Amino acid sequence: MLTILAINVILSIGGSLVILNVVPKFRDMFVKAHLSGVDLNKINKPEIPEAAGVISSCIFLIVMFMFIPFPFSQHFFNKQWGFPHQEFVQFIAALLSICCMVLLGFADDVLNLKWRHKLLLPTVASLPLLMVYYTNFNSTTIIIPKPLRFLLGHDLDLSALYYIYMGMLAVFCTNAINIYAGVNGLEVGQSAVIAGSLILFNVIELNGDCWSTHLFSLYFMIPFFFTSLSLYQFNKYPARVFVGDTFCYFSGMTVAVVAILGHFSKTALLFFIPQIANFVFSLPQLFHLFPCPRHRLPRLNEKTGYLDPSVFQFKDKSLSTLGRLVLKTYQLLGLVKVEEAEKDGELFQSTNCTLINLALQLTGPKHEKTLAAGLIILQVMCSGLAFIIRDSNSSLLRRYRTLYTYAIDVNIIMPNLLAKYFE
Amino acid sequence: MWTILAVNVILSIGGSCAILNVVPKFRDMFIKAHLSGVDLNKKNRPEIPEATGVISSCIFLIVMFIFIPFPFSKHFFNKEWGFPHQEFVQFIAALLSICCMVLLGFADDVLNLKWRHKLLLPTVASLPLLMVYYTNFNSTTIIIPKPLRILLGHDMDLSALYYVYMGMLAVFCTNAINIYAGVNGLEVGQSAVIAGSLILFNVIELNGDCWSNHLFSLYFMIPFFFTSLSLYQYNKYPARVFVGDTFCYFSGMTVAVVAILGHFSKTALLFFIPQIANFVFSLPQLFHLLPCPRHRLPRLNEKTGYLDPSVFQFKEKSLSTLGHLVLKIYQLLGLVKVEHAEKDGHLSQSTNCTLINLALKLMGPKHEKTLAAGLIVLQVMCSGLAFIIRYPLASLFYDC
Numbered sequence: 030m031l032t033i034l035a036i037n038v039i040l041s042i043g044g045s046l047v048i049l050n051v052v053p054k055f056r057d058m059f060v061k062a063h064l065s066g067v068d069l070n071k072i073n074k075p076e077i078p079e080a081a082g083v084i085s086s087c088i089f090l091i092v093m094f095m096f097i098p099f100p101f102s103q104h105f106f107n108k109q110w111g112f113p114h115q116e117f118v119q120f121i122a123a124l125l126s127i128c129c130m131v132l133l134g135f136a137d138d139v140l141n142l143k144w145r146h147k148l149l150l151p152t153v154a155s156l157p158l159l160m161v162y163y164t165n166f167n168s169t170t171i172i173i174p175k176p177l178r179f180l181l182g183h184d185l186d187l188s189a190l191y192y193i194y195m196g197m198l199a200v201f202c203t204n205a206i207n208i209y210a211g212v213n214g215l216e217v218g219q220s221a222v223i224a225g226s227l228i229l230f231n232v233i234e235l236n237g238d239c240w241s242t243h244l245f246s247l248y249f250m251i252p253f254f255f256t257s258l259s260l261y262q263f264n265k266y267p268a269r270v271f272v273g274d275t276f277c278y279f280s281g282m283t284v285a286v287v288a289i290l291g292h293f294s295k296t297a298l299l300f301f302i303p304q305i306a307n308f309v310f311s312l313p314q315l316f317h318l319f320p321c322p323r324h325r326l327p328r329l330n331e332k333t334g335y336l337d338p339s340v341f342q343f344k345d346k347s348l349s350t351l352g353r354l355v356l357k358t359y360q361l362l363g364l365v366k367v368e369e370a371e372k373d374g375e376l377f378q379s380t381n382c383t384l385i386n387l388a389l390q391l392t393g394p395k396h397e398k399t400l401a402a403g404l405i406i407l408q409v410m411c412s413g414l415a416f417i418i419r420d421s422n423s424s425l426l427r428r429y430r431t432l433y434t435y436a437i438d439v440n441i442i443m444p445n446l447l448a449k450y451f452e
Numbered sequence: 453m454w455t456i457l458a459v460n461v462i463l464s465i466g467g468s469c470a471i472l473n474v475v476p477k478f479r480d481m482f483i484k485a486h487l488s489g490v491d492l493n494k495k496n497r498p499e500i501p502e503a504t505g506v507i508s509s510c511i512f513l514i515v516m517f518i519f520i521p522f523p524f525s526k527h528f529f530n531k532e533w534g535f536p537h538q539e540f541v542q543f544i545a546a547l548l549s550i551c552c553m554v555l556l557g558f559a560d561d562v563l564n565l566k567w568r569h570k571l572l573l574p575t576v577a578s579l580p581l582l583m584v585y586y587t588n589f590n591s592t593t594i595i596i597p598k599p600l601r602i603l604l605g606h607d608m609d610l611s612a613l614y615y616v617y618m619g620m621l622a623v624f625c626t627n628a629i630n631i632y633a634g635v636n637g638l639e640v641g642q643s644a645v646i647a648g649s650l651i652l653f654n655v656i657e658l659n660g661d662c663w664s665n666h667l668f669s670l671y672f673m674i675p676f677f678f679t680s681l682s683l684y685q686y687n688k689y690p691a692r693v694f695v696g697d698t699f700c701y702f703s704g705m706t707v708a709v710v711a712i713l714g715h716f717s718k719t720a721l722l723f724f725i726p727q728i729a730n731f732v733f734s735l736p737q738l739f740h741l742l743p744c745p746r747h748r749l750p751r752l753n754e755k756t757g758y759l760d761p762s763v764f765q766f767k768e769k770s771l772s773t774l775g776h777l778v779l780k781i782y783q784l785l786g787l788v789k790v791e792h793a794e795k796d797g798h799l800s801q802s803t804n805c806t807l808i809n810l811a812l813k814l815m816g817p818k819h820e821k822t823l824a825a826g827l828i829v830l831q832v833m834c835s836g837l838a839f840i841i842r843y844p845l846a847s848l849f850y851d852c
Binding site: 083 | 517520544
């Protein structure tokens with residue numbers, strides 16, 4: 030097992046070196062192909078290659094292709110248990126989902142598809158995974174915790190709902206990363222932290238019962254982590270490339286894939302606390318309760334060289350009652366700063382509802398480099414929090430489990446009342 | 453079995469209707485994204501969306517994704533033999549190779565990668581297939597044709613060479629289709645004919661020993677055929693879209709994949725006779741023995757409205773001895789028409805070494821629509837020839 034992991038690490042490092050080597054060479058090609066964006070937060074507003082995520086994604090795929098024989102070669106797997114057919118097909122199906130996502134993501138970057146497509150594309154890309162899951166297991170039954178059994182029965186077949194949940198997971202992860210962006214290095218940085226946290230989590234769980242699913246997850250997360258680190262070298266402040274939607278799609282899908290196949294999607298979501306917070310905070314703007322400008326990233330104050338929170342403008346009349354209520358709530362909680370845009374009292378402005386703007390509002394104007402570093406430290410801290418939550422939850426689960434086994438001995442020790450409640 | 457095939461056909465038809473519906477809606481998006489090319493053979497030189505092969509490829513992939521449970525659902529397969537694990541993983545690996553090829557092909561169309569990349573990309577995309585093959589079978593033994601058995605024995609283990617052969621098959625198929633192009637509808641048309649021929653071949657072989665391989669191939673070829681037919685509606689003369697390298701890569705890889713997994717690569721290559729002939733004919737230009745212009749497609753004669761063969765120009769001195777020799781042989785065989793320079797400093801010219809130019813040279817100038825139709829008829833006739841070679845003659849070479 031450790032040999033296979035070692036090979037995975039070696040291939041991943043090889044891949045990351047290739048990325049470091051190759052990305053500068055593609056610069057001109059990308060700019061010539063009109064795949065470029067303006068860095069709005071620099072004084073000279075330079076034009077920078079966009080969608081460079083496709084390069085790191087392809088290198089990731091090549092590393093995975095070369096890695097395919099190793100976990101499944103007859104020299105490596107445990108012969109007692111026979112050839113691990115289901116894991117093999119899941120491995121290839123996972124790669125198919127990721128590859129399809131990179132294709133659709135790159136097409137989105139090139140063709141500038143509409144917003145509704147951003148919800149459709151990850152669903153399409155997760156189809157292979159869902160289909161293989163259906164064909165392999167078709168196990169959509171969840172075990173009901175004992176106290177709820179008198180309500181719901183011993184187990185509940187979620188069937189179609191479970192597939193919808195799996196599909197939605199991919200849509201959520203990709204878009205949550207996509208909207209938590211706008212500062213050099215943030216997309217890649219947050220993905221690297223999430224990957225690193227998942228690797229740590231998987232390594233810890235290698236000693237547990239479900240070690241094989243966590244090993245499977247490591248096969249994907251390790252190359253993802255290393256390739257993201259390399260891309261980060263070019264995307265961090267001052268950015269020489271932009272990663273594009275391609276990278277956000279790739280990133281979200283890879284995490285969703287390991288979370289689904291590893292059956293630890295709830296823990297994976299714990300590592301997405303900043304993304305979830307940003308998403309919930311953004312909801313009013315995403316649903317157009319408030320105006321939603323094209324770009325909500327912080328804007329550069331040309332005099333100080335620091336970033337200020339960006340704003341959206343609105344007329345008080347044009348907001349719906351619900352919009353006004355939500356804005357008031359946000360204002361009371363100190364999440365946004367509302368002020369008059371003009372003296373006549375008609376036009377107001379409020380800071381945009383993103384975590385990045387909130388951070389700037391709380392800490393004051395900051396240099397882009399400091400802001401980016403700060404947000405990544407926030408991501409690390411939230412991962413730490415996630416570990417604490419999970420650990421306390423699992424000790425809760427352990428107490429629960431003790432209660433289960435305690436309940437089995439119930440008819441020996443406890444009277445019938447308790448026996449009736451716990452079965 | 454027939455139920456599953458019926459489901460496949462229904463999904464394929466659904467996919468082809470989706471393509472007919474969706475391609476016009478993407479026109480503006482492609483042009484805005486600078487994915488467009490000039491139709492050089494029309495008088496007004498219109499700008500037409502390029503790389504629309506990515507649309508039909510994605511619809512093909514979606515059809516295949518939806519189809520995944522059907523051949524492998526426990527309701528359908530033969531329970532006696534147990535779950536067909538190897539076929540299942542091969543199915544998914546084949547889709548992975550095709551998907552990767554479409555990704556790399558689309559990146560090529562967008563970024564305009566260099567020629568050496570055109571050889572590298574299909575090799576990379578065929579990696580999953582090769583890796584799965586290695587893990588599953590690792591069977592690299594080939595049966596020797598009867599006449600050679602006295603020399604080489606009954607079979608021979610090619611080991612690493614077999615993998616090189618499989619990798620090269622993908623490279624060859626993709627690029628052979630790519631260079632046999634330049635007339636509205638030719639790339640899609642030739643692919644559709646090859647797919648149709650393979651479908652016919654597979655259906656015939658369903659009654660044979662290796663029926664499961666051919667059934668597997670049909671699962672891919674049927675959607676490929678229908679989606680190509682739909683795209684053809686937009687690419688035929690007068691073309692409203694260009695399919696781009698994306699389609700050629702997608703097409704070549706899909707055929708290579710079924711040929712490798714179905715173990716009928718030699719028969720599949722028989723359906724590529726025009727592509728092979730065009731490739732061999734083009735070799736001197738591809739290897740720069742003779743000058744190779746950027747575009748070798750026939751050129752429009754603005755007065756007559758017909759297409760003439762295109763030419764390349766050269767100075768007699770600048771050709772190597774081998775180049776002169778090859779050109780002389782081609783001239784003697786009537787494959788090219790050379791006009792030599794009258795004086796020393798002037799340029800000579802010769803028709804380009806492609807099958808399309810040769811066809812024009814033999815038949816005289818033709819309208820683009822007629823030429824395209826003629827070349828597709830040629831493809832069909834060569835498929836017929838392939839069937840004749842395969843069936844009666846095959847028993848001469850092999851036992852089956």
